[in-house]
Amino acid sequence: MKNNMAGALADAWTMWKADRDLLIRVAGLIFFLPRFAVLVLTPSFVAPPVFPGFEAKEAALQSYTAASQQWFLTYGTGPVVISLVTLFGVLALTIMYLGSHRPDTRAALGSAVRLLPRYIVVAILLALPLELFVKASPLLILPALYLAGRLLLVTPAFVAEQPIGILATFRRSWASTQGMGLPLTGLACIAIFGGFLFALPLALIGASLDGAPMANPVIAIIIDAATAAILSAGVVAAILIQVALYRRLASRPVSNIGI
Structure with missing residues (x-):
């Protein structure tokens, strides 16, 4: 197991x-430029109010809901486009490595x-359990x-084993990773959250500069560019890790030990 992870x-x-x-x-064309454009052109998202369940907070929640709806009506296209372009880029790079005849x-x-x-359907099915688990309870983060x-x-199998059904890609991944669940949990942290965690400090600084009266626009653009670059690098790293892992695990005998 350790050899496969390190390898x-x-x-x-x-x-x-x-x-x-x-x-x-x-990555610069597909991942960086769209992210950078959205960071520069889109204001910070309205912070949701804390809702402890008391009637006194109802007005604040209504205000947040109205502001969020207005934000999505005005700027919601950006995040949607980013998601679609990112999925396209992930698919294209994976095809370059695992597609027929390279x-x-x-x-x-x-x-x-x-x-x-x-x-897109595959990506929604991948993201849905993680989203539901995390929103249900912080205690479910580790199972997620x-x-x-x-x-x-799933993504490497979807590309490399065409034609393959959508649900079959999930079964393929589950079977290929049997016996390696715990090491792969750590690897999933790197693949999913690595770029985000590295970019988080810059993103917070950039958010604090948005709309600040004394903020230097040049500094703000540099921070946005660095944030987009780190996030893009994280996406590329996740793709390469998944491709490498697929090449090592897809053809191995299915393990019958543990998770």
Whole structure:
């Protein structure tokens, strides 16, 4: 297990070094630029009020609801576009590594367009359990991460094993990761939250500068650019880790020990 985890990380690093120029170009166009544009053009989200359940807080909650609705009506297109473009980029880069005959960039982008509608369904099914678990209770974060770890191979399987059904990709990932649930929980933390955690301090600084009367716009743009770059790097790292892990685990015999 340890060899597979360490080996997958080493393989991901090797892929990065070998394809760095291509990855930077593709990630810059698909991941960085849209994120940077949204960070620059979109104001900070209205902070939700604390609602302890008392009647006195009802007015604050109503105010927050109205402000949130207005924000989504005015700026909601940005996050939706970011999500769709990110899914397209994840799909395209995964196809470059795991698609039939290692397609070039143009062919990979074309295949990504064709597969994107079905992959959106896959992405929703992947995100839904994590979202529901975390919102239900903080105590369910670890089970959610365990589930995310067991499903790390869904995207690679969806690409590499075409034609394959949507639900079949989940079964494939679950079977391939049997016996490795706990190590993969840690790997899921890196893949899912790594870029976000590194970018969080800059994002908080950028949010504090939004609308500040004495804020330097040049500094704000630099911070937004750095935030977008770190988030984009996190997405690329997650893709490479999943590809490397799939190559190591997809063909191994299914384990019958533990989780």
